[in-house]
Amino acid sequence: MYNLPPSLIPVLVGVGLVALLIVGLLALFKAFYIKVPQGTALIVNDMSSTPKVHFTGALVYPVIHLKEFMKISLITLEVDRRAKDGLICRDNMRADITVAFYLRVNETQEDVLKVAKAIGVERASDRAAVNELFNAKFSEALKTVGKQFDFVQLFENRQDFRDRIVEVIGNDLNGYVLEDVAIDYLEQTSKASLDPxxxxxAEGIRKITELTAAQNVITNDLERNEELAIKKKNVETREATLALERQQADAEARQKREVETIRAREEAETLKVREEERLKAEQARIQTQQELDIRAENHQREVEVAQQNRQRAVVIEVEKVTRAKDLEVVAREREVELQRIEKEKALEEERKNIASVVRERVAVEKTVAQEEERIKEVREVSEAERLKQVTVLNAQAEAEQELVRQVKQAEADETRSKHKAVEINNLAQAELEAAAKSAEAKKKLAEGIEAERAAPGLADARVREVTAAAKEKEGLAEARVQAERLIAEAKGEQEKGLAQARVIEAQAAAKEKDGLADAKVLEEKLGAQARGEEQLGTAKAKATQDLGMAEAQVLLERLNAEAEGLGKKFGALDALSDNARQHEEFRMQLEKSFEEAMAAIAANKEIAKDQAEVLATALAKAKIEIVGGEGDFFNSFAKSLSVGKAIEGVVGKSPVVQDVLARLLQGRATEAKPAAVGDADAV
Structure with missing residues (x-):
């Protein structure tokens, strides 16, 4: 590691401290420097007596400085005067006017501070506050300048009017400056809004009336002159137009007439040529068609003659084949009938054997049914006996129950009577003792009174003593009488209860006897009914069983016989060869035809009968005179009818004859048609 010299360390430390100090100062500057946007003024209240105003930015230190922002951008104020508050001009006419005033705070420190002190920083840009501050001044300036101009001059000299307003308002606006004035709306006040x-x-109304009346007269003259000139020009134009249209119509009509004449002439020539050509074409077509029809009819006649010859040969061959077929059919039917007779004989033998077996089985089933019926009879008799015993026991139990109930009721009544007698006796004894004690008490009372009134009431005491003794005796007598009466009533009640008990007991015994008798009669009756119903049911069941068995046996035999016959028949049909099967089918068809023929004969018989009756009725009323002969006429008539019916039957039943007649009639019709065509050609 690189080691620094000791002398450089203080230098580096000093440089670092200086750099750190510079960075700190820059950070503080950035933190406390406030930038002011456009249209805004910054007011800083520092520790001096006069606040500082900045329009770009300034350092604001917390605690010791207070910052406030004031908007100094443009503010628009409108003064609107209309109707009765309209602007009065020099000629006393009112004008509806709207003037816009553009204000802003003057961008100087003195004006900003003046505005801040006058209305405050926040209200400096409030339109309502500014309007409240300057509305009166602007309105007064507007009225002052408006009175210096006539109404018409306001329209003609708007710029002069605006400059006069700015001049009257002046520059003393408490820190604000008037940037511009604009007349937004200017019109005459409506006459209806004026106050006469x-x-x-009133003077304005007069002037408005004079001016409008004069102008209306001039306007009306001009409008009428205009209408007159227009009408005159229209008439001249219409006359010229009609003349030109008349000339045009004449020329068009003349041209149309000439064109129609030429067109009609050409159409007539064209139609004439067309009809001539059509006549030639039609004549050629008719001639060609006639030749074609003649050739077609000749060809058709030759074809039909050839067809008739062919049909004649075919009919002859068909008759030969039919005759041979009929002979073969007769032989085949004879053989089939012989075989059928043999089959019937074999079937009869088998039926006899089956009947014998069935008869034996019926006898066995009859014996079994009889034994079952006897068992049912024994069971039903036992059930009837049991029901009879149960009914008798139930009747006896009910009778005994009723008897016990009545006896107990009598005993209860007797006990109740005894208790009632004892009760009455006790009551009488109590009343007797009460009367005795009452007499004793009265006696004692009399003695006391006597002792109290010794002298004066002696006579009275004697009288009372006698009276008390008499009352005592009377009370004792009444008590004894009452006791005897109650005892007698108790005995009577007791006897009455005993008598009622004996009566009820006798009634119970009688009811018991009646119940036993009724139960016995009912038992006999039910037994007889049960036996009768048992015998009747047994007989009906036996008869129904025998009938059902017989019907079932007959049905079984018939179904077995039919099934066996069908089985043998189908087996025989399966065993037959193709020729034999065809022969059998032919035989069945002949049988069906025979049945149809018989039915037709029966129907024809009825029809002939009805026709004969009708004919008889008609002939009976007809007047016919026959000269000569002895019934030959009637015989001939009947023979003719017979022959006609025979021919009708042959034609109706034979398809060959029907085919021949149809072809014959068709051939005659065809021959008649060419003949008619030839006659037409000859004509």
Whole structure:
């Protein structure tokens, strides 16, 4: 490590201290130096008597300095005077005016301090405070200058009006300076806003009326002259226009007429040529069509003749095939019928065997059913006996219960009567003792009174003694009578209760006997009904069972027979060859045709019957005279009907005949058509 000389250490220390001191001073300067933005003034209250004002920046030390910021930027104040507060001019006319005054604090130390002392730092830039401070002065200056100008001059000499306002306001604004004045709005005050009772307003109203009336007259003259000139010019223009339109219409009509004439002439020539050409074309087309139709009809006639020849040959061959087929069908049906008869014989033998087996099984089932019915009968009889015993026991229990209840009720009534008699006896005895004691008390009372009134009341005492003795005897007699009466009543109640108990006991016994009798009768009745219903139910069940078994057996036999027959039939059909199967199908179709034919015959029979009745009714009322013969006419008529019906039946049932007749009729119609065409050609 590099070692410094000892002499340099104090120097380095001094340099370091100086550098540290410089850095500290710079830090303090940075911390305490306040920069002032544009439009703002810094007021520093130090320890001197006059504050310092700075517009760029200054050092402000805490504790010993107080800093305040004042905005010295531009402030706009407006003075607005309208309606009845409008500005009065020299000619006493009012004007609605709005003037803007632009103020700011003068950027000098004296003016800033003056403003700060006058309204304070914070209110220096407050528009309301500044307006309150200068509004009266600005309004007064505005009124002063306005009175020096006529209303019209205000419009014509706005710059002069503005300069006069600035001149009147002057420069003494308590530290503020007036930068500019602008007239923002200037108009005449409405006549309706003026006060006629005000001298100045009245003069203004008069002047406004004079000026407006004169101007209205001049304006009206000018407007009427303008309308007259315009109307005159319009009439002249319209006349010239109509003349030109008339000339144009004449020329257009003449041209249109000539054009229509030429067009009609050309169209007539064109139509004439077109019709001539169309006539030639139509004649050629008709001639060509006639030739084509003749050739087509000739070709059709040749084709139909060839078809008729072919159909004739086909019908002959079909008849041959049909005859051979019918012969084969008859032979096949004979063989099929013989086989069917053999099958029926075998089926009858099998049915007999099945019937024997079923008959034996029915006999066994009948025996089993009879045994089951006997078991049910024994069970039902036992159940009826048990129900009978239960009913009898229930009736006896109810009768005994009723008897016990009535006996207990009688005993309770007897006990209650005895207790009541004892109660009455005790009451009588108590009343007797009370009467005796009362008499004794009265006697003692009389003796006391007698002793008290020895002399004067002796006679009275004697009388009272006799009276007391009489009352004592009377009380004893009444007590004995009352006791005897109560005892008699108690005995009567006792006898009455005993009698009621005996009556109830007798009633209970009678009810018991009646209940036993009714129970016995009911038992016999229920037993008889049970036995009757048992026998009836047994008979019905047996009959129903036999009927059901018989029906089931018959149904089973029929279904078995049908199933067996169908099985054998389908087996036989499966075993047949293709020819045999076709033969069987043909036989079934013949059977169906036979059934249909029989049904048709039956229907025709009914129809013929109805027709015969109708014909008979018609002929009965008809007047027919037949000359000669002995019934030949009727025979011929009936034969004709028979032949007609036979022909109708053949035609209706034979498709071959129907086909031949249809082709024959179609051929005749075709032959008639070419003949008609040939006649038309000849014509």
């Amino acid at each position: 009772s005000n001298i100045l307003d």
